Amino acid sequence: MRPKVTTSSHNGIPTHSVDTGGVSTGTLVFGVGFRNEPVTLAGITHLVEHAILRMVQPVTMSHGGAVQMDSVEFYASGDPDDVAEYLNAIAAAVSGFSAVTEEDLALEKSIIAAEDPRGFTAISSGLLTNRFGTNGLGAGHLGSPTITSLSRDEAIKWARQWFTAENAAITFTGPVPDSLNICLPAGNSVTRHHSAPVITTPTLIRSQKEGIALSLLVPLRNSTFLGEALRYELLTRLRHTSGLIYSVVIFTTEIDNQCCQLDLVLDPLEANITKALHASVTAVRDVAATGFRQDAMQAAIRTLQAALTWDDSHASDYVDQIAVNGLLGRTTPTRQTVLDRAMAITSPELTATLAAGLASLIVAVDKSTKIRHADASALGLTLDPYDIWQRHNNNGDPKPQSSPDGQSRWLNKTSKAALELTETHLLKLESGKTKSIKLADIVLAGDRSCGCVSLLDRRGRSTEIHTDDWKKSKKLRRKLLGVFPTEIVRKFPEE
Template sequence: MGAAHFGAPATTGLTKAELTEWACRWLAAGNAALTFTGPVPSALDIPLPAGEPVSHHQDPPLITVPTLIKSQKQGVALSLLVPSPDADLLCEALRYELLARLRHDSGIIYSVENFTTAIDNDQSQLDLILDPVRQNTVPTFREGINTLRGVVDAGFSEDAVQSARHALMTELGWDDYIPQDHLDQLAIDTLFGRSSRDRQELLDRATNVASGELTKILRASIGSLIVAFDKSVELSKADVRGLGLAMDRYEIWQRNKDPKNAKSAAEVDAESTTWRHKSTQARLTLTPTRLMTQTSGKTRTILLADVDVVGDHSCGGISLMDYRGRTCDLNMDEWKAGKKLRRKLLEAFPPEIIRSFSEE
């Protein structure tokens, strides 16, 4: 949570050919599921082509220890990997504990938004979004983590368990209709080959769950904690160390350990081109393999192969996003010969990763 800051996925830039290719690949009998809140109509006939079997690749995690991410988004977000069967109950119980301590007791947040997303057959990602005003961001950061670790040590309160139980039973407990979100999740689980509990199993679990069980689950999951934090707010190193978090210092611009070597490599590359900033001493150098910026004797680099999406803005700017979701925006008006820079940048990347971005 909090890593990517790239705006909308540029659906306005999709072409007819791309949409047709997508439909031919994905709208196939082996990759479609229908859900109904009542009996299936006898006259239903939706023929779909058999299509090719669709493989679902899952990338390994990029972060494997409790980590702090500096985000361009405001506020604080807490993220955990938890067992899928109890993800919703755990999420609601944590939401209650955070509201009780950070809103009702301390008055430093307004609300807690919570989400769960299935990752595989066993695990789901649990996200809790806290929304303090900016001056309360650091206290929210500290108290949010302390609240989670306090629950790990002392256990969930019975009120939190009752609140989680009530929330899930309300969502699933209507006799005359099955909630749409539950049906959607059943369809998704089927398409991914995942097992899923039926509605009654979920209701039974909500009815019988105990504080000790949820606490044990959280205790086993706390090692996957990731905290996203508003990067515009100053946070001391002591705060980070004191809470036992690693700092994710990865940025799309990577510093070269030996700037002299990086500079000489660019100079010997006959195909490199350099642009100068209009109002500073900064320089931007583009080679066939990397984009480099030199400022005050320091060189930073983006490897072109790491870039997954290029945003071609209608205003003339260029945005780059790498495989980790880190981004940068380049304003062509700030650079001498900016039109040539823009053209060379777009030519440096495969056409299939370049998306048109509207400013509307």
């Protein structure tokens, strides 16, 4: 019999505990994550989390912190009183966060860069950004080159807004120690952004990521089981039968209390991407038409049974999920409820869930793969090249106006290409074609010390303007950055 989860209050903070009889693990949870960050502050929650951990060092017990889509969690495992002392120290660091120094933040920025070099230096939109753009959930798959320019004042303001008693919860595996005494600053109620998709029809996207990924919006209650059954079907067809892939990795992201994004990432060799693309989409549509096989249903049940085995690690994860969901106003089904639901679901019911989810299908494929509109159409998908540079329509766009220094056009140093700045667009004229970026759509402009300018639009599409490739490059860089509001221009690291 699984131990019962007890909910109580500690200094006004919701506290959830379950006595597993094993090692004590305690967690201080805050209801803020990547999805709460505006694009100009991408990565700020991660930076604050790192800085708080720095403020409590040295700590010799097993401990750490983690930033998720919806939460920040500070945790430790060991003797209950030692765990309580660690969480008390975390709370004290939060309360005294205004004492953080520029040196502290600089050191943690360098550590974050080592932790994820690519995410620290570049924008690299993923499936959530593809579907939701740069707001809300889409912010979780952007990368965070803005961390370089985040200021001490911005970090302190963020901590004051989100790291408060009203936005916190505590979990323990084991009785809550009497020595626990978490005191957090009071705060105001927080506003959470609910994302709306920017893609609403089945779409094929040329992605910055390698390989192939399939993404669906599905009911939260069936998402885990559906993902496991689909993984089995895809592995059977694309790995065991065709030899096109090695694995299928599942990611689920809760959108709200009812809906979830289910992502399945495949890993074909570059030479097999086109074949795997057609085979994976065909397989999913075929399952939706003919139904899940019983061996796929059984495999999903057995995977869930193994995942729901109760041990110290699973107990800690479960009470942490209760804590996060409580802060977000969501419910948390018991582990037995999840298993009972899986045992009761039938192939026709799961097949109907998949068939309904196909209306939201997004397929992402490595942009180096040659894909035509006809290829996408044959798969029942609309091709989105996901390119910030769009074919330019001159209607309604003012012609370039001479600036006081007489410069609005720049010539490439090695080709006949040209860039022009108008009141509304950045134009690129090359090989008799004109493409453009609408200036009003830019939500972030990155000023790199190497001379490049990185532009990101509200869809999450990005480009690097290598100003050194153009004549009078310094003037181009200055004028290009100058057309954007100062609040969206941030320093970026060198690539």
